[in-house]
Amino acid sequence: MLVDSHCHLDLLDLTAFPGGLAGVLDAAREQDVTRFLCVSINLEHYPGMHALVERCAEISVSVGVHPNERGGHEPTVAELVDLAARPGVVAIGETGLDYFRSEGDLEWQRERFRTHIRAARQAGKPLIVHSRDAAEDTLTILREEGAAEAGGVMHCFTGDREMASKAMDLNMHISFSGIVTFKSAHELMEVARGMPLDRMLVETDCPYLAPVPHRGKPNQPAYVRYVAEHIAALRGESFEQIAAATTRNFQTLFNLPAVI
Numbered sequence: 001m002l003v004d005s006h007c008h009l010d011l012l013d014l015t016a017f018p019g020g021l022a023g024v025l026d027a028a029r030e031q032d033v034t035r036f037l038c039v040s041i042n043l044e045h046y047p048g049m050h051a052l053v054e055r056c057a058e059i060s061v062s063v064g065v066h067p068n069e070r071g072g073h074e075p076t077v078a079e080l081v082d083l084a085a086r087p088g089v090v091a092i093g094e095t096g097l098d099y100f101r102s103e104g105d106l107e108w109q110r111e112r113f114r115t116h117i118r119a120a121r122q123a124g125k126p127l128i129v130h131s132r133d134a135a136e137d138t139l140t141i142l143r144e145e146g147a148a149e150a151g152g153v154m155h156c157f158t159g160d161r162e163m164a165s166k167a168m169d170l171n172m173h174i175s176f177s178g179i180v181t182f183k184s185a186h187e188l189m190e191v192a193r194g195m196p197l198d199r200m201l202v203e204t205d206c207p208y209l210a211p212v213p214h215r216g217k218p219n220q221p222a223y224v225r226y227v228a229e230h231i232a233a234l235r236g237e238s239f240e241q242i243a244a245a246t247t248r249n250f251q252t253l254f255n256l257p258a259v260i
């Protein structure tokens with residue numbers, strides 16, 4: 001059994017699969033991927049996303065506003081806490097900082113990140129953290145806001161060993177996407193090779209970032225298997241070991257029952 005700990009099922013082209021979402025899940029099951037966390041990027045899409053997956057017991061959801069989203073509804077702590085209490089919601093996010101795709105004074109992004117951390121602490125739910133070109137500020141804000149109390153995951157991790165270790169000190173897990181399979185990702189492969197297995201997760205972040213051998217094509221949850229297989233090879237461990245550990249970590253972090 002394997003988990004896709006971060007996917008955007010509502011952003012997939014469902015017409016490409018027989019039966020739509022059912023076809024996506026069938027394709028995943030064929031690769032032993034049987035549990036999914038569908039991640040929110042804004043509150044406008046959130047009701048549709050939740051409606052799409054709410055009848056599927058194997059799909060959990062998060063609630064939050066992505067750092068690259070601008071101009072939409074700006075959530076308050078109380079709103080996020082309220083939404084997080086609804087059935088199937090296991091996490092707050094994705095939230096964080098993205099200095100790669102945003103310009104100018106990004107204080108609004110940092111404020112929004114703080115709001116999510118406060119909500120996670122109040123709701124008692126872990127954080128899904130997106131961090132791009134903003135390692136130092138991400139860690140500083142996690143520390144200042146006491147994010148360790150909520151715990152969480154650095155999703156689609158692209159940092160170095162030092163950042164991984166500092167994030168783990170703040171009670172964060174490290175999640176690897178298809179990027180770890182890219183030939184040029186030497187530093188990231190080093191992180192995957194050297195980090196403790198009990199803090200590791202795997203994800204697709206689909207429809208983005210398809211792993212090798214599907215790089216450049218639309219991604220889907222089934223492909224998280226390539227991520228896990230690649231990490232197993234890097235570490236000289238079996239696929240089953242990586243699958244079992246990342247599944248266990250997912251269940252513990254998001255407080256889910258052990259078996260579907």
Ligand SMILES: [Zn+2]
Nearest residue numbers: 094130155156
């Ligand atoms: Zn992200």
Ligand SMILES: [Zn+2]
Nearest residue numbers: 006039094205
């Ligand atoms: Zn994402």
